[in-house]
Amino acid sequence: MGNYIPIQSDLSSLSFNYFQRGQDWVEGSNCLEQSPIDIIPENAIPSDSVMKMEFFLTDHDLMGLKVHDTGNSLQVNGPFSKLLATDVEGDVYEYEAIQFHFHAPAEHTIKGDHYDLEVHIVHKITPRCSQKGNVKRNLAVVGIFFELDESPNAQPNPFIESLQLHNVGGNITINMNDTLGKDINNLMDYYAYKGSLTVPPCSANANWYVMEKPLKITAEQLEQFNLRWKDNPNYAGGFGNNRTIQPLNGRIVMKSKNCCIMSRSEESVRRYLLEEKMAGTPLASKLKLETDLLFETISLDTLPKIDDSHNLIKEASFEVKPIPDEFLHPIHIQGKTDCHGKEHESHTSHTETEYKEEIEAE
Numbered sequence: 353m354g355n356y357i358p359i360q361s362d363l364s365s366l367s368f369n370y371f372q373r374g375q376d377w378v379e380g381s382n383c384l385e386q387s388p389i390d391i392i393p394e395n396a397i398p399s400d401s402v403m404k405m406e407f408f409l410t411d412h413d414l415m416g417l418k419v420h421d422t423g424n425s426l427q428v429n430g431p432f433s434k435l436l437a438t439d440v441e442g443d444v445y446e447y448e449a450i451q452f453h454f455h456a457p458a459e460h461t462i463k464g465d466h467y468d469l470e471v472h473i474v475h476k477i478t479p480r481c482s483q484k485g486n487v488k489r490n491l492a493v494v495g496i497f498f499e500l501d502e503s504p505n506a507q508p509n510p511f512i513e514s515l516q517l518h519n520v521g522g523n524i525t526i527n528m529n530d531t532l533g534k535d536i537n538n539l540m541d542y543y544a545y546k547g548s549l550t551v552p553p554c555s556a557n558a559n560w561y562v563m564e565k566p567l568k569i570t571a572e573q574l575e576q577f578n579l580r581w582k583d584n585p586n587y588a589g590g591f592g593n594n595r596t597i598q599p600l601n602g603r604i605v606m607k608s609k610n611c612c613i614m615s616r617s618e619e620s621v622r623r624y625l626l627e628e629k630m631a632g633t634p635l636a637s638k639l640k641l642e643t644d645l646l647f648e649t650i651s652l653d654t655l656p657k658i659d660d661s662h663n664l665i666k667e668a669s670f671e672v673k674p675i676p677d678e679f680l681h682p683i684h685i686q687g688k689t690d691c692h693g694k695e696h697e698s699h700t701s702h703t704e705t706e707y708k709e710e711i712e713a714e
Contacts, residue, residue, distance in 0.1 A: 370588035374595035386598035387547035403608035411529035411615035447475030497566035
C-alpha cells in the first residue's frame, strides 16, 4: 500500500451503523420498496423501446471540492451531472446531481454476487420538473460498479485517482467528463427500478439506474476503501458499508441499452440546435423533438459553437432540416408525457458550499 489511511476507531458518534447491515433502519410500509436489490439479468424486462436515459457529465473543472469522510462513506458534494431519464412507470424526469459517495463491497448484487465497489451519483429533481405535480420519487441515483483489475499492467482508474484519497479532506478538482465519461461510454446498458436511499432515513423516493458492466480499479485504489470498512475489524465487524439486499416485493426491474452519455457542453450545443430547429413549434411538439434530437448522432465538428453565455460564435456547417410531421404530437411513453419545458436551465459551475443546504435538506 502506498499511503497511510487514518481509520476512525470511535464509531459511537455516528448516527447509524452497519452492525446489523441496515436491517434495523426502517419499519412498516416504508419497507416495501427498499434498496439495494439483487438483480437477476434474465428476469429483467427488456425495455429499449420505452426506457431512455441521457446522462450529461460536467466537462469543466469543479475546483475547491473536498472528499468528506462521514464515518460511513466517502462523499463529495457538487453539480457533477444532469440526468434526463424514463422511470419504470413511463414518466420522464430531469435531475441535477448533488453528491456522490461509495460503498465497498458494492450494494447491489448481480445474481447474488457483489462487485468490489459501487459509486452512487445522487440526483435531485429539477424545480421545473417538480412543478409537474404528483412526483412520487424526487431523487434519482446512478449506480456504477468497480471491480479489481488483476492484469499485470493495471492502470489507476482516473476518476478514483482524481479524488486524492491519500489526502482526504484536502481540496480537489474534478472534471467528470474527462475522468469518468470515456469509461462509462463503454457501459451503456443499465437496469432501472423504483427504490429507496440505502442509508437512513431510507426514504422510498428514488428512481434507480444501475449500469450493467463494471469499471476497473487497481488493488491499491481498492485498498483505500477496504481498509476503512470491509477490512477494518473496528467497523461493523468487517462487514463493509453495504446494506443487506432488500426483497423486491413484487417490483419490476427493467433493462435498456437506450443510454446516451455526453458532456454538458455538448448538451448545450444540442439545445441551441433545438431552439433553432423548433422555432415556432408548439410546446407539445418541442417535448418530443428534444428527446429525439438529443439521441441523434451528430458530428461535433459540424455543430455550431457557443460560448459560456450561450452566444453563437460559429454557425452550424449542416442544414437544419424541417420538423417531421411525426414531431407535431406530444411525446408519449407508456401513456405518459414528458415534463420538460423549453427554458434552458443554466449549469454554471457552483462551489461545494452552495450545495450544502440542498444536500442537508435531503
